[in-house]
Amino acid sequence: MNSANDRKAHEKTYGSFIGMLKWTVPLLAVVTAVVVVLISS
Numbered sequence: 001m002n003s004a005n006d007r008k009a010h011e012k013t014y015g016s017f018i019g020m021l022k023w024t025v026p027l028l029a030v031v032t033a034v035v036v037v038l039i040s041s
Helices: 003-040
Strands: none
Touching: none
């Protein structure tokens, strides 16, 4: 098995996943807050 050859691909995939997660979680929090405010009023 040549799993060492896949390390760069794994790091790239993980890096892009974390980068996307950094923007998605706060965005979902804002959308959720807006929906809660709209429902409560």
